Amino acid sequence: MIFSIFTKSIKExxxxxxxxxxxxxxxxxxxxxxxxxxxxxxxHYDILVLNLDQGMQQGGTQLTLGDSIVPALxxxxxxxxxxPLDIKSTPSRERAVHDxxxxxxxxxxxxxxxxxxxxxxxxxxxxxxxxxxDLTSTGYLISAVWLGALVENYLADISQxxxxxxxxxxxxxxxxxxxxxxxFIPGMLILSIxxxxxxxxVAIITEVDQGTILRLKLSGMKAWQFLIGVGATQVIVGxxxxxxxxxxAASLGFEMxxxxxxxxxIAILTSISMIAFSLILAAMxxxxxxxxxxxxxxxxxxxxxxxxxxxxxxxPWFHVGNYGVSWQSLMSPSAAISALNKxxxxxxxxxxVWGELLVLAIVTVAYFLLGLWSFNKRHLQTN
Amino acid sequence: xxxxxxxxxxxxxxxxxxxxxxxxNQGEILGFLGPNGAGKTTTIRMLCxxxxxxxxxxSWDTTQNLSxxxxxxxxxxxxxxxxxxxxxxxxxxxxxxxxxxAAKSRSLEILDVLGLASKKDTLASKLSGGMKRRLNIALxxxxxxxxxxxxxxxxxxxxxxxxxxxxxxxSLARKxxxxxxxxxxxxxxxxxxxxxxxxxxxxxxVGSVEDLKQSLGTGDFLEMRFRDNLESMFQxxxxxxxxxxQSLESTPELSAARINFSxxxxxxxxxxxxxKLSLVTDAVGTVDLEILDIQLRKTTLEDVFIHxxxxxxxx
Ligand SMILES: Nc1ncnc2c1ncn2[C@@H]1O[C@H](COP(=O)(O)OP(=O)(O)O)[C@@H](O)[C@H]1O
Ligand SMILES: [Mg+2]
Numbered sequence: 200m201i202f203s204i205f206t207k208s209i210k211e212x213x214x215x216x217x218x219x220x221x222x223x224x225x226x227x228x229x230x231x232x233x234x235x236x237x238x239x240x241x242x243h244y245d246i247l248v249l250n251l252d253q254g255m256q257q258g259g260t261q262l263t264l265g266d267s268i269v270p271a272l273x274x275x276x277x278x279x280x281x282x283p284l285d286i287k288s289t290p291s292r293e294r295a296v297h298d299x300x301x302x303x304x305x306x307x308x309x310x311x312x313x314x315x316x317x318x319x320x321x322x323x324x325x326x327x328x329x330x331x332x333d334l335t336s337t338g339y340l341i342s343a344v345w346l347g348a349l350v351e352n353y354l355a356d357i358s359q360x361x362x363x364x365x366x367x368x369x370x371x372x373x374x375x376x377x378x379x380x381x382x383f384i385p386g387m388l389i390l391s392i393x394x395x396x397x398x399x400x401v402a403i404i405t406e407v408d409q410g411t412i413l414r415l416k417l418s419g420m421k422a423w424q425f426l427i428g429v430g431a432t433q434v435i436v437g438x439x440x441x442x443x444x445x446x447x448a449a450s451l452g453f454e455m456x457x458x459x460x461x462x463x464x465i466a467i468l469t470s471i472s473m474i475a476f477s478l479i480l481a482a483m484x485x486x487x488x489x490x491x492x493x494x495x496x497x498x499x500x501x502x503x504x505x506x507x508x509x510x511x512x513x514x515p516w517f518h519v520g521n522y523g524v525s526w527q528s529l530m531s532p533s534a535a536i537s538a539l540n541k542x543x544x545x546x547x548x549x550x551x552v553w554g555e556l557l558v559l560a561i562v563t564v565a566y567f568l569l570g571l572w573s574f575n576k577r578h579l580q581t582n
Numbered sequence: 583x584x585x586x587x588x589x590x591x592x593x594x595x596x597x598x599x600x601x602x603x604x605x606x607n608q609g610e611i612l613g614f615l616g617p618n619g620a621g622k623t624t625t626i627r628m629l630c631x632x633x634x635x636x637x638x639x640x641s642w643d644t645t646q647n648l649s650x651x652x653x654x655x656x657x658x659x660x661x662x663x664x665x666x667x668x669x670x671x672x673x674x675x676x677x678x679x680x681x682x683x684a685a686k687s688r689s690l691e692i693l694d695v696l697g698l699a700s701k702k703d704t705l706a707s708k709l710s711g712g713m714k715r716r717l718n719i720a721l722x723x724x725x726x727x728x729x730x731x732x733x734x735x736x737x738x739x740x741x742x743x744x745x746x747x748x749x750x751x752x753s754l755a756r757k758x759x760x761x762x763x764x765x766x767x768x769x770x771x772x773x774x775x776x777x778x779x780x781x782x783x784x785x786x787x788v789g790s791v792e793d794l795k796q797s798l799g800t801g802d803f804l805e806m807r808f809r810d811n812l813e814s815m816f817q818x819x820x821x822x823x824x825x826x827x828q829s830l831e832s833t834p835e836l837s838a839a840r841i842n843f844s845x846x847x848x849x850x851x852x853x854x855x856x857x858k859l860s861l862v863t864d865a866v867g868t869v870d871l872e873i874l875d876i877q878l879r880k881t882t883l884e885d886v887f888i889h890x891x892x893x894x895x896x897x
Contacts, residue, residue, distance in 0.1 A: 200676065200677060200679070203673055203676040203677060203682075204677075207662070207665065207669070207673050210664070210665060210669065211662070211664045211665065214664040214705075215664060409660070409661075409662070409663065410656075410658065410660040411660055411661065411662055413632060413656065413660060414654075414660060414674065414677075414721065415677065416632065417630060417631075417632070417649055417650070417652065417654055418650070418674070418677035418678050419647070419649075419650045419678075420677060
């Protein structure tokens with residue numbers, strides 16, 4: 200009986216295409232959007248170098264400092280770690296100006312023909328380098344400051360003098376965290392399962408909406424049998440959604456640090472929890488339209504107050520293992536997100552998150568009891 | 583035998599089923615006949631256990647759970663729109679604990695009988711109205727229940743499928759107990775072994791078609807339609823209608839007949855009705871009234887219903 204309900208609900212789920220798409224693609228889409236936002240908000244400056252240096256003869260060999268300046272500056276940037284700069288050489292002034300105008304680059308450094316001559320020649324004079332850019336652009340100002348420091352450093356290097364100064368940059372707050380994107384992923388992974396709220400509730404409420412619950416009632420079916428059959432389908436949908444989200448995140452640079460086994464365990468537990476929650480939602484609604492309207496309320500809560508969309512943590516009432524239980528824990532995704540954070544970002548093991556798993560399990564059981572009771576009362580009673 | 587005693591259901595002020603007692607015999611086709619709103623569906627829903635009764639008792643003289651032994655074709659079509667005909671019949675069979683193989687062969691058989699064989703792989707939502715109705719009947723039958731309940735099975739059926747469904751119901755006679763509701767007396771008369779007439783929640787009469795007709799006494803109906811509404815003329819004692827009434831009632835040969843004016847219709851129920859025709863036309867000839875048509879007919883269930891309620895079935 201349960202297996203027939205399962206195969207039937209698989210067929211119906213596949214044929215209810217739009218709900219399936221909404222459920223499965225929402226979180227991957229969010230991951231992608233977040234990636235784009237994150238990417239564009241990272242400061243980054245491109246600097247062009249136009250090398251006109253003619254070089255000079257020294258002891259029978261040609262010496263052209265201009266040829267080595269680009270690799271040297273690049274090396275230096277790498278050694279500075281996290282400097283938001285990129286140095287490229289450019290073939291001509293026209294091309295460089297065009298790039299500056301179209302904002303493909305922030306500043307242009309021009310090395311004159313007599314660059315080597317003026318530095319290394321018999322009577323050194325101050326080399327005249329030119330910096331070109333849009334003076335009203337902040338990007339230019341920052342690039343010019345960096346360029347000044349870089350060139351100075353380079354020249355000190357060549358002339359084997361100790362550099363006059365070195366720069367150490369200190370970031371305020373978390374502004375130096377580049378893996379913000381990665382921090383965002385565990386929440387998104389759980390969000391993909393929170394979306395089950397829709398497909399699972401719709402799968403349940405459809406029977407009420409189209410009246411077929413009556414046929415099921417007449418067959419002597421029990422609520423729990425129905426729930427296992429439909430729930431199994433929804434767990435599969437949940438796994439599909441979280442894998443798609445993980446694949447999207449991985450292709451954009453997310454690195455999973457914990458074990459896949461723990462990851463799946465959390466995914467399945469959370470799916471079951473959301474199915475239990477869907478039963479409560481189904482008890483409060485009567486039709487698919489109701490679900491799509493009413494469902495937005497818990498979706499909103501689960502998205503914004505569990506840490507799914509952005510990190511948020513209330514002060515804990517008490518601790519279970521390493522997990523601080525607070526009002527947020529009443530929403531089961533909270534514990535799941537905390538566990539997944541520890542596993543996928545910090546690379547912890549299952550033993551480190553037993554507190555989360557226990558709370559997740561307890562809240563899920565509570566959802567089930569409340570859901571079965573209210574669903575029975577609302578939709579399976581004779582009245 | 584299913585015994586229903588003193589069944590009661592109120593919806594707020596409205597008494598939908600009022601102290602209804604009835605026995606349904608094993609293997610009979612019982613027709614529930616009554617106008618819309620009579621309480622047929624409400625009674626059926628209580629029989630199936632889908633609706634809590636406010637009073638009374640329903641018992642069945644076997645150990646099987648009554649609602650699980652029933653196949654129900656509800657008044658509204660209920661099916662899974664995203665499953666094909668065959669898929670949902672098999673599913674329903676399996677839900678009633680049939681094996682998949684048994685459910686499948688039984689489903690194919692029923693689809694064939696109901697003329698849906700070519701639609702077995704069509705999604706139910708894509709069927710025409712009549713086909714949906716037939717699928718709904720198939721869903722009631724798939725698990726071969728000993729008791730079959732059909733709530734207005736013919737509603738929404740085209741004439742061809744009506745024949746299929748009637749043949750099917752007739753083929754079930756004596757093999758299953760069938761309870762069938764209808765507001766169509768023709769349907770009831772053709773299919774039912776016994777008919778229970780129900781109106782305003784009350785069971786008025788139950789018996790075979792013949793018994794019910796006999797209850798009106800013997801004789802046929804002579805029915806005349808006039809150009810004018812006779813009933814409305816009765817306020818005036820000088821009117822032609824009033825005079826006609828007086829004249830018919832004072833005719834000795836018609837003293838045993840039942841004379842009824844209703845709207846533009848005069849109905850006379852009498853033995854040897856045909857012989858009374860000339861008497862009536864003579865009486866009409868003496869007053870200023872014009873007959874549009876004359877009909878001589880047998881007693882129908884409609885007459886029984888009018889006799890019991892004073893109203894026509896189709897109102
Ligand atoms: N759920 C309900 N709530 C309120 N009134 C109802 C309900 N179901 C039926 N009724 C009323 O009960 C009466 C009997 O209805 P029903 O049994 O459906 O009649 P039938 O099937 O004979 O046409 C009607 O007046 C109907 O309006
Ligand atoms: Mg009805």
